[in-house]
Amino acid sequence: MAHQPVTIFHRFEIIDGVKIFYREAGPSDGPVVLLLHGFPTSSHMFRNLIPLLADGYRVIAPDYPGYGNSDAPAAATFRYSFAHVTEIVEALLSRIGARRYAMYVMDYGAPIGYRLAIRHPERVSALIVQNGNAYVEGLLDFWDPIKAYWAENTPERRAALARLVTLEMTIFQYTDGVSDVSRISPDNWIIDQALLDRPGNQDIQLDMLHDYGTNVPLYPDFQAFFRTYRPPTLIVWGKNDKIFPEAGAHPYLRDLPEAEVHILDTGHFALEDKLDVMAPLIRDFLDREVAS
Template sequence: MDVPTPVSASAAAAPAKASPDPAAAPAVTHHRTASVDGIEIFYREAGPAGAPVVLLLHGFPTSSHMFRNLIPLLADRYRVIAPDYPGFGQSASPDRAGFAYGFGRYADLMDGLLRHLGVTRFAMYVMDYGAPVGYRLALKHPERVSALIVQNGNAYEEGLREFWDPIKAYWREDTPARREALGFLVAPETTKFQYVDGVRDVSRIDPDNWLHDQVLLDRPGNRDIQLDLFRDYGTNVPLYPQFQAFFRARKPPTLIVWGKNDTIFPAEGATPYLRDLPDAELHLLDTGHFALEDKLDEMAPLIRTFLDRHLAAS
């Protein structure tokens, strides 16, 4: 099947509504914690309580911290909620002996958090790990998803290329040797790599990012949590057909803003979305994995215009 030609950033539609007034006071972000199924879940929240909800789901190895600059740019008109998964950011890190770290469990906890907050309809911004968490949540409640923003978040096997080979080997052969071979993924040089690889001007990237993430990765017990999650990521791949069926059946308005130079989730994982969501708006950006750190100035207007077009009247 032919894949439609991606829409470039230069071809974006004109904004339907004005951007926020730069002279206006910025929205205040609140930093909160809720107990969900006995687990303390940290989340950032901003915006009017009765406004359309935008749920921001982070990737590895970061947290809701990755959305700290985007949240105020949306929160004048939208209720923005950005949680941390257990083992990430400021959420609890329960002992692995009593808590099964996995994407299904994360989706259940995000569902519980939304229930706690009284949210019954929401747009989702999914990135990296946020994609399978969000798409599992969508399978639970497909009628609740009002729109999708996809940023380097995979739902197609075409997107799992060479970088994933040692992880796939672990899926095939769950041995101590295969597990230990993935230790490099939580090393400081890899954390920095995720922020700077594919970025044309590294001076645009705040080095506090990888220092912040590494401190959290280096907490006692966290290495094993992350290795458990690398193994569990393999349970997402058999669900890809269900994710794709959700796209076709529900046809949520979709914006794809993808760092095309990403080694982890390359552009080969972006274009297949158009098979199932032919009306999606696709922008391949000249940057890497953590595109918001480099291209917020390009991405925020695209995101804002998209949300204003599809959510403001809802």
């Protein structure tokens, strides 16, 4: 029997005067799966996963302010911080009635998701962690110039990181560590880079990179949430990622010893390369831990 096609809705809500875009699919009364994207992409990174979950789950994938199809107010007039983005995501979820959710967190989505979790731990039904850090062991060589920027917010330190928003770096994030690059659609970096190249967006990204440093002091709080609430957790991690390397995956087991861990032979944006491996793992996990 052929599978019923899934309709994905592309919606907007105005939150604190900012138009926030989100993708939504699945039954309105189904268990919620919240997909939180990384840098420098958007909910676009979940476009292939959403249809594979939406027959049984209400899947919600927002774009943060400054990313994807959400508004990108000028950095001079809008506070681009992980705390503020978390507040906006929380307000969006409240607006659309998502009161409990399993979270898929990746890259920037990890501290945003974990900030949500420590604010409202009772709302988190499960965690899916994909190259998203919560331990200092995961901040290795790639982060050295960024750590210098956290310590000394000078024009020179900031300018040194402008390379992180170039086309070369965007392509690198998608292709490095991938054995067969033909599995990766060039649409990814074409779309991401077009958005990065919008007037003023470089300042948005450099502000967010600086503010990432505010997440590190919260790592003990994130870890305390893991230990105290023990949410069912699936870790699917691209081991060749130089940004969030495999060293950041294993410390989760200190606080979540029952977590299921799958280390995959791929890079940063693992879904682009290993959807055929990851989607069955994710679906099986959700069906066991969330749907039942």
